[in-house]
Amino acid sequence: MTASPGDGRNTATPSASPSATPSAVPYIERGTPAFWHASLALLFAGYATFSLLYCVQPLLPAFSQAFGVSPAQSSLSLSFTTAALACAIFVAGFISEGWSRRAMMTASLTVSSLLTLAVAFVPHWHTLLVLRTLEGIALGGVPAVAMAWLAEEMHPEGLGLSMGLYVGGTAIGGMAGRVITGICTDLLGWRVAVAVIGVLGLAAMFAFRALLPPSRHFSPKSGLGFAHHRAALMRHFARPGLPVLFALGFVLMGSFVTLYNYIGYRLIAPPYNMSQAAIGAIFLVYLTGVLASPWSGRMADKFGRSPVLIAAIALMLVGVVLTMFASIGMIAAGIGCLTIGFFAGHAVASGWVGRLAREAKGQAAALYLLAYYLGSSIVGSIGGHFWASWGWGGVTGLVAVLLVAGLAGAWMLRARERAGAA
Template identity: 40%
Template sequence: MIEAKSRAWWRATLALCLGSLLVFINLYAPQPLLPGLKEAYGVSTLGVSLIMSISTLSLAFSLLVFGPLSDAIGRESIMRITLLLSGLCSLALAFAPNFEMLLALRLLQGFMLGGLPAVAIAWMGDEFDKPALLSAVGLYIGANSLGGIGGRIVGGSMADIGGPAAAFLTVGVLTLFGSLLFWRLLPNSRAFTPTPFQFSTALRDLVGHLRSPVLLAAYALGGINFLIFINQYSYITFRLADAPYQLAASSLGLVFLTYLSGTVGSTLSGRFAGKLSPARCMMLGIVILMLGTLVTLAESLALIILGLTINAFGFFLAHSLASSWVGRYAQGARGSASALYLVFYYVGASLGGFWLEPFWRWAGWQGVAWGSWILLSVTLAIAFGLWRFEPRRL
């Protein structure tokens, strides 16, 4: 087993953090490009939002494929090959002849991008001892958020220079070089033992999780919250690209630096939960997200940025505790229970445009705020129900 802070630990952790960074750069690089792509292809806001939705949807379902598959054939080959193919998809996106081909490539890319997140932590569980695992997972999750921020900044900056094609080419080249480095750094498994995939067992575990009201509530809470949070960022790009702000793609990319407050929220979640209980902290995070949305209604760009910063803190506070709730209350097969949480999480993200688009057409950003508050009221009620459940399990 690889021990914490050893040379092998640093090498493996660096490889997995690099892989995570590349995955989320590819996933989120198109987000600040949406206003430009909308004009370039002559599609609606809902249509262009499918560029994000279709990739997160295919990523969600790929988690259910690559996780069980890795138990049978090994993990590092899945991570290496899917990361390389994701980079090739980004290069292909730069030459997409029409919007339909762009969506098809994003569908394929989203599926490939699920390969590494589906198995990375399982790989660490196989190869690292417990202290090494805990240290590495924290760094790995941090790389997730940095990749999301970096992808939007790189995408927006390169689009200002050479349009969306330049953004996709840059991300593709970075991913190919990063994939080669990842391939070289990641050690081959030494502790992995293949197990035959049994469909009936996997299906029984998934159905069991879905029949648990406590787990299903956490899945719904995480998915609906992410539906609102991530799609607010898509619609805010349309608002800020229009008058009176008229921000360029590079400036829209910088807006996503507000995500950094989410890192603080997730870091503090354990401390808050120790004082208030996990369910109360979920409620607190949702209320903060609702208040941040209220602040974004201001006309001042500074206040809009402040509101987004508040939103990120509240969302990641609730998200961290909802995901840990699943691990705490799952009755066996915790790996598939956590995978289901991520499926709901990314499916929620993919459906957000369909929910918020009518509100956007009705009243612009104010309509988006109302649409957000309606669903956040639902997740607040779910969190309240989990709080009522908590005392019976303490």
């Protein structure tokens, strides 16, 4: 059956091999061995990306103590990485059209894991920041390319679930990066903790390489000049709905990272006086994201994307409010709500980008992730100044304003979806 231009199938001839039209090449169907191999491979890629990226987040107080830097300065160990990653993803979205997707993701995971191992041995704060910046550049070859691979190879009816499983892998990585580093830091110090994350990243890379099937709807293309990329870029911004999804990426990640960045400073201080291991244990709520991501993808496939997206952002807002209470139980519940809402919203929004983009899906994914990681970098750092000036109330106020803006954007997409235009 021939797909319509807007149904999310990769029907553009540039993404198919010259020897076969896209309609002649089968998509990966949900439930087949190839589907599960691909989903597990990209789950490992998502795990490695987020564990390597966010392993320093629970270490921000430890960095303040070890290197004598302020909370806002300590947050640069994450903000510099995410800013570099945002820029690298944007570039990767362009060059990925001329490279093997599998080779690019493998190289990215390998180099970033090795750089994480190097961070464990740095003697000076500025050296650590340089290595973390380089790590962000190295990681740029995974997220946009992974999203593009799924959009190109998966049957549209299974795209929501497969994207949800990939995002679930990022949830596992985010949890493992925080929990492992928190426990190892208390037992053996932060340097050993970071080294362990680097070794696990290499192991995930080998699993990814062994499991990912070859691309069937994409072959690298040469001779794509600046004019081609510029024209494709302009078409993405002119495509109704895509710019709103890019903005939602900024809102979702900026809100999520900001709250996680500074909750450790709140809990390590009186009246809580929690240890690094105890704070790390709170991040076990990331397991909820592992379940929420594929579930929300399936619900979006079944009931529509905008209702799930609106509910996810609203749940994040409820979580922010709950963290304002003094009870540790309420704080933990708030973090849980924020985490479930974030991973559900990100799974839906990222999959929606791949369906709306009619061409150059790697570039469209890169634009979404550029905004996504800029939100982490910009809002995450600004949150340090809000914490220093107004405490936890300032942090939650900043995040709440962002999420209200995100709800407005999701309602705009709902109107388009109801009209059958998105």
